[in-house]
Amino acid sequence: MTIWKMIVSVCLLVCVMSTCYLSAQESLSLESAIRIGLENNYSIRISKNDTQIAENNVSVGNAGMLPRLDATASEGGTITNVNQELTSGQTIDKIGATSMAFNAGIALTWTLFDGFKMFASYDRFQEIQRIGNLIFRRTVENTLSQIISQYYDVIAQRNSLETFQEAVYVSQRRFDVAKNRNELGASSQQRLLQATIDFNEDRAVFLRQKATLQRSKITLNQLLARNADIEFEPSDSIALKPKFIIEDLREKSFIDNTSLLIAKSNKLLAENDLKLLNADWYPTLSFSSGLNYAKTNSQFGAVMSARTLGFNYGITASINLFEGGNLSRKSENTRLLVLSNEYNIALVKEQVSADVSRMYKQYITAIELVQLETENALLTKQNVDISLERYKLGNMNEFEFRQAQKTMVDAENRTIKSLYEAKIAETELLRLSGALVNP
Numbered sequence: 001m002t003i004w005k006m007i008v009s010v011c012l013l014v015c016v017m018s019t020c021y022l023s024a025q026e027s028l029s030l031e032s033a034i035r036i037g038l039e040n041n042y043s044i045r046i047s048k049n050d051t052q053i054a055e056n057n058v059s060v061g062n063a064g065m066l067p068r069l070d071a072t073a074s075e076g077g078t079i080t081n082v083n084q085e086l087t088s089g090q091t092i093d094k095i096g097a098t099s100m101a102f103n104a105g106i107a108l109t110w111t112l113f114d115g116f117k118m119f120a121s122y123d124r125f126q127e128i129q130r131i132g133n134l135i136f137r138r139t140v141e142n143t144l145s146q147i148i149s150q151y152y153d154v155i156a157q158r159n160s161l162e163t164f165q166e167a168v169y170v171s172q173r174r175f176d177v178a179k180n181r182n183e184l185g186a187s188s189q190q191r192l193l194q195a196t197i198d199f200n201e202d203r204a205v206f207l208r209q210k211a212t213l214q215r216s217k218i219t220l221n222q223l224l225a226r227n228a229d230i231e232f233e234p235s236d237s238i239a240l241k242p243k244f245i246i247e248d249l250r251e252k253s254f255i256d257n258t259s260l261l262i263a264k265s266n267k268l269l270a271e272n273d274l275k276l277l278n279a280d281w282y283p284t285l286s287f288s289s290g291l292n293y294a295k296t297n298s299q300f301g302a303v304m305s306a307r308t309l310g311f312n313y314g315i316t317a318s319i320n321l322f323e324g325g326n327l328s329r330k331s332e333n334t335r336l337l338v339l340s341n342e343y344n345i346a347l348v349k350e351q352v353s354a355d356v357s358r359m360y361k362q363y364i365t366a367i368e369l370v371q372l373e374t375e376n377a378l379l380t381k382q383n384v385d386i387s388l389e390r391y392k393l394g395n396m397n398e399f400e401f402r403q404a405q406k407t408m409v410d411a412e413n414r415t416i417k418s419l420y421e422a423k424i425a426e427t428e429l430l431r432l433s434g435a436l437v438n439p
Helices: 003-023 030-040 040-059 117-183 189-223 246-256 258-281 325-393 398-432
Strands: 026-028 068-085 089-114 232-234 286-297 305-318
Touching: 030 040, 030 117, 040 117, 117 189, 117 232, 117 258, 117 325, 117 398, 189 398, 246 258, 246 325, 246 398, 258 325, 325 398
Parallel strands: 026 232
Antiparallel strands: 068 089, 089 286, 286 305
16 A cells, blocks of 8 residues: 555545544534533522522511510529528528529510511512522523533534535545546656645644534533533534514613613612611601519528519600711712612613624624625635646646635635624624523
């Protein structure tokens, strides 16, 4: 076997082994990747726990609307040496005299009115829960966006690998032509060497792209919070949705954009804080009652044994008359905070509108490029087929053929890149409009 046949055989073996290797891997759809990511991602788990904590805090008891009931019990005793002389002349002299006491009681306290603070507190806990849900949703959106982008990056890298594999195949055909012509004496040894050099260069590019594809897969596995070495093959392709309309996107973003919803909830939370402070201007009315039981036994004193059982109740009213002006200062600061949150809503709305416009222009440009580059890639393939035939007939030199081949590879890679960029822009527009999680 000559050196040229060995080179061709090795290249074919690499391509066949790569095809068999890919077919034996796990088939992973985008839907499965999203499901795995949402189940395993640690950021989502942490955010979900925070949401559960906020939900647990929403209760009438935590807001102070319910009474408090406490039960107490105690028992103790003393051992005392007693030496007493009474006015009657009687003398009491005891060593180690004991006395025992037992007390038990139930106490009820209930705030009846606190300037509506308890209702403001309940509303505040509800608003914190809503913010927690929105933060969880934003975490899910960001995670979904990362998973979708990386999944399609794997597909784009795989498509580029196929493009470079096609370039290897074309270089192999050119090498075969140069080899046959050299054996027939119709071509020089230098032309065969140049064909071999270009063939090896394309194989090297193919191997580097294969490594890039593996790195992209590792990154996706990391996002899915699973073993980085799990091998898989994406089963989906990069397909674009029907073309968006910017007016619909902007209108929907003003309603469902997560960052804008969080800004609005923060304003409501500040308003609730103001209600809590204003409640301190009102009086507080509370009710208390209790049931007490006591029992004592003593070996000395006028009372040897006693038992008591009693019920008590009362109503307490209080109002703050002066606290150094701190309440006025806190109320004014909170009113300013409410105003700042209003400004922040306007700021976020402007930012969202600008992001939608910016991303939509990028989206439209990418779609136009996809159409243009797809057509161009088909033309360059036809050009390579024609160039190969001309090269076989000796009507085209090595430089011209190589240029046609590189033009084809560049056009196909530009098509892949523009399609990937269009998909990423599409995903970002869905996220900005709040449709990535709630389509």
